[in-house]
Amino acid sequence: MIYQIYPRSFQDSGDDGVGDLRGITARLPYVASLGVGAVWLSPIFTSPMRDFGYDVADYCDIDPLFGTLDDFDALVAEAHRLGLKVMLDYVPNHTSSDHAWFRESLTGKESGKRDWYVWRDPAQDGGVPNNWKSFFGGPAWTLDEASGQYYLHQFLPSQPDLNWRNPAVRAAMFDVLRFWMRRGVDGFRVDVIWLLAEDEDFRDEPVNPDWKPGDVEHASLDHIHTQDQPETHEYIREMRRVLDEFDDRMMVGEIYLPVVKLLPYAGTAEEPMVHLPFNFHLILQGWTAELVRGFADSYDAECRLRHSWPNWVLGNHDQHRFKSRLGADQYRVAQTLLLTLRGTPTVYYGDEIGMTDVDVPADRLVDPAALQQPDSPEAGRDPERTPMQWDATANAGFAPGGATPWLPLADDYPAVNVAAQDGDPASDLNYFRALTRLRAEYPALVGGAYRSLETPGADVFAYERMPEHGGGERVVVLLNFGGEAADVAGLAGGDTLLSSLGDRPERGAALRPHEARILRG
Template identity: 65%
Template sequence: MTSSNLKWWQSGIIYQIYPRSFQDSSGDGVGDLKGITSRLDYLSSLGIQAIWLSPIFPSPMKDFGYDVADYKDVDPLFGNLADFDELVQQAHARGLKVMLDFVPNHSSDLHPWFVEARSSRDNPKRDWYMWRDPAPDGGVPNNWKSFFGGDAWTFDEVTGQYYLHQFVSEQPELNWANPEVRQEMADTVRFWMRRGVDGFRVDVIWLLGKDPEYRDEPRNPEWRPEHPLHNSLEHIYTQDLPITHEYIRELRAALDEFDDRMMVGEIYLPIERLLPYAGTPDAPECHLPFNFHLILTPWNAADVRKLVDEYDAAVTQAGSWPNWVLGNHDQHRFATRVGRAQYRVAQTLLLTLRGTPTVYYGDEIGMEDGHIPPDCIVDPAALNQPEVAATAGRDPERTPMQWDATPYGGFMKSAADEQVEPWLPLAENFTAVNVAAQEKDPASDLNYFRALTRLRGESAALVHGTYRSLNAGEGALMQSGPGSLTGGSYQNVQAGSGVFAFLRESDGERVLVLLNFGADDVQLSLPELEGAALLLSSMGDGSAETLRGNEAQLWRVG
């Protein structure tokens, strides 16, 4: 495989935008489509290939757009269809693809479909959702739990039945066993692709199938009261059911009616259960089953290296394409998780591994979690679960983009109504950590990000080359397997030092990536680096003799 054989979603970098928080053009405190369009030149400068927009559909915003009231329009909060068309046109003119967040598992309770469905038991839309009679004692039909706390059932007084919702009660679950629902979802993706949309990130795609018998789920013996209630069960009847793969294949067929489109599936599963969501050549499913394991793995060289080795080998065996992500709208900022000292090591890892990286807005400037005072919390995952709000709450990673040091951080201009504030408070460090300041500093995180993406774009080895890690063993870091570097050449890189090293290779080009997960300097003795070219160091300069604490280095080796 060569770079020219790759699709855009394989060779490029995907950049996630949370529209509420990216750029407000109207002064109402909420980001919008015109705001995103105004920042397309900046986005182009990052060396990315595609932008993915979190939901922009009409919504009561009980879960900030993930409760959809109309799948084929734009919420006035963000603009209108004409604004969207302009965004797509302007993005395409700059060579940027546009992806939408698609939410087919559940709708808003204000969607006309659900309004009809709850009007009577014999309404034609009734079976578009999931209803059950009360238990014999009048309680909930089974023990299924919501991700946001409490039971996954709400009683409807009008019709005397419960409806299912695995998130807030205003998000009733659509019944994917109904072919009319599946046809409507396929028509929805066709609608947006006709408007030029290049791909979709599909929300909670592994939840589409449900047990038709609605059986109780078994208890999770490892659950503790300090954990979210949802984790108290083993979700064998609400997640990863075999029928889900059939549903996804139907949806994929609709995408394949159009040229060069793609689908990313949100899936939180172990690797062995994640990879089947790519399907097979004869029965394709998701182009990229989202791989969240880099977010969930302890941040040390040994655990990260083990993950990368296992995932890369599994993807290769499956004949699919890898992908990596360090942060998103549901996970705390990676600069906060790994710490400032390790920020560039993590950024380097993400952008040099084999596969498609997805980056989250603001991560290119090192944005960290914002502090959200209790009276500013708006996320239902935190409001509904106060006992685990510190870990379950998602507001800290959704704070407004930090463009400059002006009072609103450049996210919004002074509002006509001076009482208007951004929908979430800006992170406290926005006056120091912002785009404007980093544009002027050649050594900034922003310009390091650009250096990485530029290097990646120019290197066949980094775009499509093979991956091979270097083993730590017997006190030495040495490459294993055929075609290895000179045996013992890594003799002074001590096992347990916290160094993760790997090679990317393609048609004679070899890029060596050295990542020091520790704070101590590591002395190198690498004959292969004699005459090699230092491509990039996270600290500006670099030495073939020393890998400094918290340093990342990239070398072109012979």
């Protein structure tokens, strides 16, 4: 199980309103108490922070905002002492425009680093080379007036795309991986890994007929020439060979694609690629028992067919908090689903205590995706990145020195915080811990098989987890997606191990509205 930490928002130890490495290290015992196995840190590298670390100016150093390499080494040592793996966010698609490579690239067409980035002459009319769009709005091209050429950036103009067709770029970026693995890093979450290659002929992309005004501008095109290109797979195979130079390392790939295109990123036994191609479909699809069951069945079957290990996620730094998306009634149902399906779950910091999106005032917005697309309210990511709520003191214990946090706190932090929930057996935090204890106690919930069960009502999703090769106990999970009780007498024959409502219903008892129940099979 992976726990994602957004470093700016976890714990401020320096009294500047921004989280840092020493703050994270101090809170690692709490993370270990959750029963997770690995910590993933969003970017901490040297950066001008125009996209809050996803614009890297030096891949082999820590930004002073977060601390030093010594602070990082101390964090790794403490995590390993506590039995936690450490994963870093690796950003290979683009650098910051402040990176020394790009600054050298700007010195002219004859620069030795010119071909490290993607440069094109203007179109015949003198404008941008083609119609490609930035994820943050506007063209994906910016003119360098000194040379008369445009450079590609799929995000901000200050995030120029690296040219992965250049072997020297790949060699340099692979050395970055080696640098961090030599410091004890156990793995990487690879940012926008499906974007590494672009169409070699730079053809225009077709218009998306389903796009409508108000949707993000990037979605106005069908991205057949900038995403999921065949060359990307070869680059990832090379990347995997670098990881395999070291023992027991892994990588997760950020990939927003349909399952049929997603799973090939795991590669094959002969040519492996990413260990876990991120599966975002619980976030992106509708939330009904029928839809979730249908996807869980098909995804699990496809993973088995391709010998790929499943993974699941309900939220991250780019997606609204799932308690806000799905509602308080379904919060524990969703949490139970995440931690009991076959596969590796990834948990976003604060979701274990039921944090929700924060309504960030216009004068406090900092996310470039929101600031550059004011007509697309869903583009902003500030609401899900707000500070961790540790206690009821000023600044929720996040910035105890009194500095103003970089993003505003939720109004509910005096009640929704770790300290308040830690000692409450009925809290969301302790329900999360109860789920992870069950995972530790019942091996079938981690490595066992999955099979969905027929249910009497349309709002109930039920499945069993069984040991793959005999031995151990079977576990049944019942999830009520609706507001009416459901007769599950045919399914609820075993003793209740855990109910989201906090009690232990008798065998065969009706599944109550919005209840999640786990039974001994």
